[in-house]
Amino acid sequence: MSPTTSQTRKRVTIITEAVIENVLLEDVEKLGAHGYTVSEARGKGSRGVRSGSWGASANIRVEVICDDATAERIMSHMWEHYYNDYAMILFAHDVEVLRPEKF
Amino acid sequence: MFDPVILFFILGVAAGLMRAELRLPAPVYEFLSFLLLLAIGLKGGVELARQSPLELLPQIVVIALMGTLMPFVAYPVLRLVGRLKRADAASIAAHYGSVSVGTFAVAVAYLTFRGITYEEYMPLFVVVLEVPAIIIGIFLARGVSRDTAWRRMAHEVFLGKSIVLLVGGLLIGWALGAEGVEPIRPLFFDLFKGILALFLLEMGLIAAGQIQVLRRHGLFLVGFGIGMPLVGAVIGTGVALMLGLSLGGTVVVATLAASASYIAVPAAFRLIVPEANPTLSLTASLGVTFPFNIVAGIPLYHAMAAAVHGS
Numbered sequence: 001m002s003p004t005t006s007q008t009r010k011r012v013t014i015i016t017e018a019v020i021e022n023v024l025l026e027d028v029e030k031l032g033a034h035g036y037t038v039s040e041a042r043g044k045g046s047r048g049v050r051s052g053s054w055g056a057s058a059n060i061r062v063e064v065i066c067d068d069a070t071a072e073r074i075m076s077h078m079w080e081h082y083y084n085d086y087a088m089i090l091f092a093h094d095v096e097v098l099r100p101e102k103f
Numbered sequence: 104m105f106d107p108v109i110l111f112f113i114l115g116v117a118a119g120l121m122r123a124e125l126r127l128p129a130p131v132y133e134f135l136s137f138l139l140l141l142a143i144g145l146k147g148g149v150e151l152a153r154q155s156p157l158e159l160l161p162q163i164v165v166i167a168l169m170g171t172l173m174p175f176v177a178y179p180v181l182r183l184v185g186r187l188k189r190a191d192a193a194s195i196a197a198h199y200g201s202v203s204v205g206t207f208a209v210a211v212a213y214l215t216f217r218g219i220t221y222e223e224y225m226p227l228f229v230v231v232l233e234v235p236a237i238i239i240g241i242f243l244a245r246g247v248s249r250d251t252a253w254r255r256m257a258h259e260v261f262l263g264k265s266i267v268l269l270v271g272g273l274l275i276g277w278a279l280g281a282e283g284v285e286p287i288r289p290l291f292f293d294l295f296k297g298i299l300a301l302f303l304l305e306m307g308l309i310a311a312g313q314i315q316v317l318r319r320h321g322l323f324l325v326g327f328g329i330g331m332p333l334v335g336a337v338i339g340t341g342v343a344l345m346l347g348l349s350l351g352g353t354v355v356v357a358t359l360a361a362s363a364s365y366i367a368v369p370a371a372f373r374l375i376v377p378e379a380n381p382t383l384s385l386t387a388s389l390g391v392t393f394p395f396n397i398v399a400g401i402p403l404y405h406a407m408a409a410a411v412h413g414s
Contacts, residue, residue, distance in 0.1 A: 017373065019369075023374065048382065051312065053126065053309065054129060054132045054309055056366075056369050056381065084377075085378055
């Protein structure tokens with residue numbers, strides 16, 4: 001297989017409160033993600049400013065590369081269990097990846 | 104005469120309110136709270152090495168009882184007078200039944216600054232008071248329902264940053280004793296005041312952020328944020344008297360009863376009772392109660408304790 005025969009997967013990005021990092025990542029893995037990337041974030045939304053300077057106001061950005069089915073599961077799970085109570089945004093788009101079997 | 108650490112807090116609040124270009128990096132905040140928690144634990148532990156903890160058991164039980172009952176004082180007021188939703192009332196009640204380690208540190212600094220002695224094993228009380236109110240609060244919010252993630256709660260509560268570092272510091276201080284702790288004395292003991300000053304500068308900035316949110320939530324939170332600590336301080340003074348503590352000890356216990364958590368309880372509630380509005384509780388405990396206690400409360404509780412001790 002050469003680097004030019006890549007394939008398409010979904011990249012799901014979740015930006016949410018840092019306090020729920022552990023539960024969120026547990027859920028994401030249970031839903032079929034093979035891995036994830038977490039980074040710190042800060043910003044502002046309908047629930048106010050998340051300045052990121054200390055625990056309660058810190059955000060994280062979780063990125064998952066997965067197939068369409070897993071992306072669907074993640075999105076509906078977030079919708080059902082997190083969207084009502086937590087500051088969270090989620091968006092997904094198609095990406096081209098190398099070694100698609102890893103996702 | 105102002106304790107220097109208070110001035111740093113005021114600087115932080117002023118800078119925050121004026122939107123100064125002062126950003127505190129999260130790792131710095133984390134580092135300072137690490138140091139603070141460990142230092143407080145260490146000091147308490149060293150004292151425990153001197154004195155048998157078994158003797159303290161009755162005191163610990165009474166203090167734990169106080170922590171368990173405080174949320175029941177706050178909850179009705181929040182529900183009936185504040186007309187808050189059940190989850191919000193339970194959350195705020197839990198915040199006020201628990202303690203603020205930062206406020207404790209300032210109380211200790213206040214007493215040291217004035218050369219007033221106090222029972223050095225008080226960090227043990229801080230540990231004991233952190234937890235019961237959270238459990239009561241969750242019970243008030245949810246009842247004893249199977250829905251509640253009790254295991255997750257236990258993990259968050261007993262393995263949260265505050266408890267781990269406080270208890271860890273206590274155990275290490277206890278194991279090392281006064282002599283064993285000498286090599287690390289320069290960082291954790293000698294520099295404590297300076298670290299606390301920086302920590303309060305950061306807390307001032309954070310509190311300023313919460314103060315700006317206050318406008319939206321009306322007078323009740325402000326009133327509760329000042330009234331509940333006062334009630335708590337009276338209860339704490341009574342308990343301290345009952346336990347026969349010194350003047351300094353009375354001030355500390357009153358301050359503990361008057362303080363409201365803003366680290367351990369918010370984190371626990373965010374996970375277990377997510378329907379509770381985090382802004383309400385943080386605004387009250389960080390925007391009103393913490394500044395009030397730091398600037399006016401502690402001197403007030405000192406006067407109350409002095410009056411009661413007849414000095």
